[in-house]
Amino acid sequence: MNYMLGLRCIKCGKEYQAAPGVYTCPRCGPVAGILDVVYDYQKIKNNHSRQLLAASEDYSMFRYSAFLPLNPKTPRPHLRIGWTPLYRPPGLAGALGFQNLYIKDEGQNPTASLKDRASAIAVIRAVEEGATTIACSSTGNAASSLAGNAAAMGLTAYIFVPGRAPQGKVAQLLIFGANVISVQGSYDDAFRLSAQAIERWGWYNRNAATNPYLVEGKKTVAMEIAEQLNWEVPDWIAVSVGDGCTIAGVWKGFRDLYRVGWIDKLPKLLGVQSSGCSPLVDSFLENRPWRPAEENTIADSIAVGVPRNPEKALQAVKESGGTMVAVSDEDILDAMRLLGRTSGIFGEPAGVTGLAGLRYLAGNGVIGSGETIVAIVTGNGLKDVQNAIAAAGEPIRIEPSLEQLVKELKWRGLD
Ligand SMILES: *Cc1c(COP(=O)(O)O)cnc(C)c1O
Ligand SMILES: [Zn+2]
Numbered sequence: 001m002n003y004m005l006g007l008r009c010i011k012c013g014k015e016y017q018a019a020p021g022v023y024t025c026p027r028c029g030p031v032a033g034i035l036d037v038v039y040d041y042q043k044i045k046n047n048h049s050r051q052l053l054a055a056s057e058d059y060s061m062f063r064y065s066a067f068l069p070l071n072p073k074t075p076r077p078h079l080r081i082g083w084t085p086l087y088r089p090p091g092l093a094g095a096l097g098f099q100n101l102y103i104k105d106e107g108q109n110p111t112a113s114l115k116d117r118a119s120a121i122a123v124i125r126a127v128e129e130g131a132t133t134i135a136c137s138s139t140g141n142a143a144s145s146l147a148g149n150a151a152a153m154g155l156t157a158y159i160f161v162p163g164r165a166p167q168g169k170v171a172q173l174l175i176f177g178a179n180v181i182s183v184q185g186s187y188d189d190a191f192r193l194s195a196q197a198i199e200r201w202g203w204y205n206r207n208a209a210t211n212p213y214l215v216e217g218k219k220t221v222a223m224e225i226a227e228q229l230n231w232e233v234p235d236w237i238a239v240s241v242g243d244g245c246t247i248a249g250v251w252k253g254f255r256d257l258y259r260v261g262w263i264d265k266l267p268k269l270l271g272v273q274s275s276g277c278s279p280l281v282d283s284f285l286e287n288r289p290w291r292p293a294e295e296n297t298i299a300d301s302i303a304v305g306v307p308r309n310p311e312k313a314l315q316a317v318k319e320s321g322g323t324m325v326a327v328s329d330e331d332i333l334d335a336m337r338l339l340g341r342t343s344g345i346f347g348e349p350a351g352v353t354g355l356a357g358l359r360y361l362a363g364n365g366v367i368g369s370g371e372t373i374v375a376i377v378t379g380n381g382l383k384d385v386q387n388a389i390a391a392a393g394e395p396i397r398i399e400p401s402l403e404q405l406v407k408e409l410k411w412r413g414l415d
Contacts, residue, residue: 107380222253244313
């Protein structure tokens with residue numbers, strides 16, 4: 001059963017019937033007029049419970065399908081999306097001085113990032129609407145996840161990426177058989193060209209901010225965190241921010257659970273960007289409207305100079321009573337190293353930026369050392385090996401001789 005009532009504009013509040021092609025509020029325009037999916041929470045509450053959920057054997061994001069805008073009869077990708085592990089690595093907690101620090105490892109999704117949660121919704125909705133071709137522009141992970149999920153559903157994909165997208169992600173696109181258009185320009189250029197092409201050919205639109213259903217997929221990460229913590233809501237969720245859809249999705253997930261009474265508090269959100277591209281952090285900290293920014297960061301997934309979902313993201317952080325910080329690319333590389341060495345988890349630069357923000361705040365009193373914190377690692381480090389090597393350094397290169405090895409290890413103090 002689908003509990004969706006319709007769509008509501010986050011700016012003017014006008015409600016719309018869900019229909020193919022209805023993505024944004026015509027009154028407020030495609031940037032301000034983002035639509036939000038509205039559900040019949042009373043009905044969800046009547047028909048579902050935490051106990052019923054505990055009996056579910058669906059260990060994927062679809063265990064929360066009561067909260068998703070999908071027809072239960074539509075086929076789904078056969079991939080296992082979601083139900084990623086929530087770890088509590090002791091070494092990492094010690095290194096940061098937070099006693100109750102968890103990592104939600106979204107790198108374990110089928111195409112190795114949190115974006116699979118949104119792309120799954122996109123391909124299912126596309127099939128529901130009778131589309132056979134789906135398109136998006138992306139800094140990389142939305143693209144690779146769309147390509148993978150489209151392949152799983154037998155859809156054709158057109159993907160627009162900025163020229164700087166890391167090779168690992170481009171390789172994923174090509175392997176999944178997408179038509180890959182590498183736009184020699186910024187993410188903004190790729191986004192605008194994709195919008196024109198979608199209009200021109202009438203493809204199904206997976207652009208995250210524009211398509212109101214995708215955030216609904218992203219919110220399942222919050223639902224999992226709550227369930228995995230036995231419905232004890234953490235004090236803080238730390239997550240990286242690009243367009244702003246992910247953090248808005250996290251907020252919606254907790255709010256939905258609160259609405260149906262499955263949790264009794266909401267977490268504070270820590271939104272983190274790279275100081276090389278921090279339009280939303282700057283807006284938040286200086287309490288002014290956001291302005292377009294340069295895209296100068298190694299964290300390609302959040303190198304978004306013109307965010308597509310700024311209002312929902314800023315609203316989420318403010319409503320939660322949380323905060324935002326910007327960290328340097330050095331801090332991000334440090335966080336990659338620290339996470340890898342203390343926990344065996346490999347995050348891409350944007351994947352660990354939330355953690356880098358936590359580390360930045362450690363000890364300054366904003367977050368208490370005893371508070372419960374979940375850092376979402378949003379993407380896997382194998383997608384961007386070049387930056388991983390930049391973070392971690394080169395291997396010890398020697399001739400195949402034990403004598404050499406003895407000498408080398410001694411010299412490095414490793415014997
Ligand atoms: C897309 C992405 C983000 C940020 O999500 P937004 O919705 O753009 O804010 C963070 N980390 C990774 C790995 C991503 O792919
Ligand atoms: Zn509106």
